[in-house]
Amino acid sequence: MSASVAKKLGALPTDGVCTTCGGTIGPDGRCPDCRAVYGESHRCPHCGTIADVERSEVLRFRCRVCGGPRVLVSDTTIERSGAERKSLTRARAAHAKSTAWTMGAGVLAGASVLSLLVSTAVLSVASPGLVPTLLVLLFAIAPAAVAFLAWARAKRARRETLDAVESAYAAVTRELVGQRDEEMTATELAKLLDIEEADAELLLAQVSVDTFVRARVADSPPSRARLEPADELALSDEEREHRAVLEAQLDEPAPAPKRTERS
Numbered sequence: 088m089s090a091s092v093a094k095k096l097g098a099l100p101t102d103g104v105c106t107t108c109g110g111t112i113g114p115d116g117r118c119p120d121c122r123a124v125y126g127e128s129h130r131c132p133h134c135g136t137i138a139d140v141e142r143s144e145v146l147r148f149r150c151r152v153c154g155g156p157r158v159l160v161s162d163t164t165i166e167r168s169g170a171e172r173k174s175l176t177r178a179r180a181a182h183a184k185s186t187a188w189t190m191g192a193g194v195l196a197g198a199s200v201l202s203l204l205v206s207t208a209v210l211s212v213a214s215p216g217l218v219p220t221l222l223v224l225l226f227a228i229a230p231a232a233v234a235f236l237a238w239a240r241a242k243r244a245r246r247e248t249l250d251a252v253e254s255a256y257a258a259v260t261r262e263l264v265g266q267r268d269e270e271m272t273a274t275e276l277a278k279l280l281d282i283e284e285a286d287a288e289l290l291l292a293q294v295s296v297d298t299f300v301r302a303r304v305a306d307s308p309p310s311r312a313r314l315e316p317a318d319e320l321a322l323s324d325e326e327r328e329h330r331a332v333l334e335a336q337l338d339e340p341a342p343a344p345k346r347t348e349r350s
């Protein structure tokens with residue numbers, strides 16, 4: 088990734104020439120020479136500036152200006168509705184929460200280590216007796232417990248972030264697939280969204296499941312569950328045999344009870 092600085096630029100120049108360096112702007116609205124970006128497809132839904140993105144481990148791509156998560160479609164001729172906006176806003180909020188909790192957990196863990204070191208040093212000199220010693224140690228460890236809770240919160244927020252990013256990508260995929268007559272391959276989708284092919288495959292699978300479910304719900308009237316002769320279906324061979332034996336026994340007259348003979 089080149090370390091170029093984000094540039095806030097306006098509309099796509101009609102001659103296709105980069106106003107920054109004079110290079111030729113690519114079909115993705117980006118100048119390959121200086122990485123300046125042009126056109127509405129590069130407008131950030133969070134901060135509203137036309138700015139480039141950079142890769143992020145959790146968010147995949149984030150705005151170079153505000154750091155908000157973004158989904159980039161490399162073909163700028165494809166019309167976009169911004170269906171992913173809601174999920175992106177959710178991802179941004181969850182990511183901010185995750186970052187805050189992670190930092191909090193780090194600070195508290197550090198505080199705990201420090202207070203434990205100080206307490207042990209003091210206790211080794213003062214030896215105040217068992218109960219005060221335990222109390223001092225308890226207070227020293229307390230921040231570690233809170234740090235653990237903060238860390239758990241951070242983890243949950245991170246999961247929320249990943250979920251929201253995925254649903255943003257799913258929304259975009261749904262839109263891209265819906266605009267095409269022929270089937271979209273994972274390779275094409277991966278190229279359009281600049282993601283791994285395996286991820287593109289998962290997105291396509293998710294979208295086709297969603298579409299299938301929606302189509303089923305919309306098309307078919309609620310079908311009644313057909314009741315099979317359940318007893319026959321559910322029984323295994325062994326159970327059926329056992330039942331046959333029981334039925335045969337019921338048909339037979341019950342054997343007369345044996346009498347105990349007395350002398």
Ligand SMILES: [Zn+2]
Pocket residue numbers: 105106107108109110118119120121122123
């Ligand atoms: Zn340029």
Ligand SMILES: [Zn+2]
Pocket residue numbers: 131132133134135136138150151152153154155
């Ligand atoms: Zn932004």
